[in-house]
Amino acid sequence: MRLDYGALLGDTAPIAFAERLPGQRDAWRTPFEARPERFRMRRQITPEDVVRGFAQLVGLWPPGYTDSPCPAIRGLIAATPDMPSPRERALLQDAVLAREQFCS
Numbered sequence: 001m002r003l004d005y006g007a008l009l010g011d012t013a014p015i016a017f018a019e020r021l022p023g024q025r026d027a028w029r030t031p032f033e034a035r036p037e038r039f040r041m042r043r044q045i046t047p048e049d050v051v052r053g054f055a056q057l058v059g060l061w062p063p064g065y066t067d068s069p070c071p072a073i074r075g076l077i078a079a080t081p082d083m084p085s086p087r088e089r090a091l092l093q094d095a096v097l098a099r100e101q102f103c104s
Contacts, residue, residue: 077095
């Protein structure tokens with residue numbers, strides 16, 4: 001691809017803009033040619049990801065904060081003593097029900 005500036009000044013030589021026309025494909029690859037480089041596929045960005053990223057950028061999303069209740073529920077269940085009091089037993093039952101409902 002070369003631009004001939006002499007043609008712009010009145011020379012009759014043609015100006016070459018591209019080696020091939022737009023939309024024209026390269027030669028078909030044979031099975032023995034090197035394959036094109038691979039690319040990594042990423043998941044699609046959701047509107048939730050955009051809002052979360054913007055909130056982190058402007059400081060509305062505290063560091064270490066998660067919107068999933070599962071880590072806190074698992075921590076509550078793990079921190080329950082072996083011999084719980086009646087109040088702790090009721091909290092444990094609620095935590096187990098919440099884990100079954102929210103955490104798969």
